[in-house]
Amino acid sequence: MLEQKVLEILKQNNENYVSGESLSEHLGVTRTSIWKHINSLKEAGYNIESVTRKGYRLIDSSDILNEFEVKNGLQTDLIGNKIVYIKEVDSTNLYARKIALEGAEDGTVVIADAQTAGRGRLGRNWSSMAGKGIWMSVVLRPQISPEEVQIITLGASVAAIKAIYDVTGIRAGIKWPNDIICDGKKVCGILTEMNSEVEMVNFLILGIGINVNHTILDFPDEIKSIATSLAVYSGMNDKKNVKLFRRSDIIKKLLYELEQIYNKIKKGAVKDIIDEWKLYSATLGKQVRVIYKNDTYTGTALDIRDDGRLVVKCDDGCTRDVFSGEVSVRGILGYL
Numbered sequence: 001m002l003e004q005k006v007l008e009i010l011k012q013n014n015e016n017y018v019s020g021e022s023l024s025e026h027l028g029v030t031r032t033s034i035w036k037h038i039n040s041l042k043e044a045g046y047n048i049e050s051v052t053r054k055g056y057r058l059i060d061s062s063d064i065l066n067e068f069e070v071k072n073g074l075q076t077d078l079i080g081n082k083i084v085y086i087k088e089v090d091s092t093n094l095y096a097r098k099i100a101l102e103g104a105e106d107g108t109v110v111i112a113d114a115q116t117a118g119r120g121r122l123g124r125n126w127s128s129m130a131g132k133g134i135w136m137s138v139v140l141r142p143q144i145s146p147e148e149v150q151i152i153t154l155g156a157s158v159a160a161i162k163a164i165y166d167v168t169g170i171r172a173g174i175k176w177p178n179d180i181i182c183d184g185k186k187v188c189g190i191l192t193e194m195n196s197e198v199e200m201v202n203f204l205i206l207g208i209g210i211n212v213n214h215t216i217l218d219f220p221d222e223i224k225s226i227a228t229s230l231a232v233y234s235g236m237n238d239k240k241n242v243k244l245f246r247r248s249d250i251i252k253k254l255l256y257e258l259e260q261i262y263n264k265i266k267k268g269a270v271k272d273i274i275d276e277w278k279l280y281s282a283t284l285g286k287q288v289r290v291i292y293k294n295d296t297y298t299g300t301a302l303d304i305r306d307d308g309r310l311v312v313k314c315d316d317g318c319t320r321d322v323f324s325g326e327v328s329v330r331g332i333l334g335y336l
């Protein structure tokens with residue numbers, strides 16, 4: 001698309017002016033056409049300065065999310081080959097499921113700026129304000145059995161931790177099985193849903209929500225005490241430099257890390273993923289309360305098995321394996 005070509009050239013010129021004449025020569029269109037494309041880029045939110053006799057320059061500090069921003073510089077071979085960007089959707093997981101049933105390819109990514117009915121696990125809600133977070137789902141078609149699906153969720157939390165660190169410098173932790181936390185508060189959640197036969201997965205929808213540029217006031221009252229964002233957390237540590245992060249940078253890195261994990265799963269290197277997960281775990285070694293239907297028990301989180309089950313040494317002396325999806329695990333002290 002010509003609009004994207006104009007944008008690419010402006011980006012390559014690092015906030016220096018590019019004349020309308022050179023853009024029109026380079027792209028083989030009239031200067032009026034360039035002017036029209038510049039205007040539609042401005043409408044899409046890009047901060048482009050136009051100065052007579054100098055031309056146009058992009059002041060590139062904004063957090064603009066669209067298909068181009070994610071594709072530009074994306075370093076993956078499979079995940080993100082097809083990206084669907086939607087301004088507002090009920091849930092990217094529901095949308096991804098719909099297109100997966102219609103045949104969407106392995107690695108197709110659905111990203112929304114806002115979700116009106118974001119979904120958490122066990123029928124819970126996921127608050128997904130416009131313009132503030134990463135609300136994204138990936139269609140995966142791994143050749144694995146339903147019992148092996150948990151490893152994808154664990155791997156996705158490792159990928160999220162790494163991407164967050166790489167782009168923001170924030171060291172988050174993982175609360176089993178798949179909450180990413182900063183300062184004991186949830187900054188990211190992962191919801192994996194599958195469509196399968198008894199023996200074989202047809203496809204998975206890997207949904208990832210990351211709170212990126214929210215202020216604390218942006219969160220609904222009922223989650224203010226348990227939720228945080230990368231911007232809030234970075235501001236806690238450095239009040240003078242509260243940063244806003246570029247969501248597309250985090251997404252690109254996340255898709256790259258997800259692809260590394262996906263390749264490991266395809267090679268059967270599950271142990272590597274579990275080992276990495278343990279490195280970032282905020283649950284292992286902690287006192288936990290396991291809530292399953294009407295049953296509640298406490299103990300210490302000891303280990304994680306290769307299929308992702310959490311091993312809990314219960315206070316009554318016995319050892320139990322806990323499956324995700326069935327239970328809530330709460331730290332005895334606070335949310336952790």
Ligand code: BTX
Binds near residue numbers: 115121126134190209
């Ligand atoms: P979860 O069931 O572990 O977490 C949901 C719970 O977390 C809610 O009941 C609420 O207490 C709290 N919560 C809700 N919204 C937020 C938020 N923005 N930040 C922190 N805490 C919150 C976790 O489920 C899985 C969430 C996956 C979300 C992604 S977004 C893209 C994809 N599409 C979709 O509909 N869901 C996934």
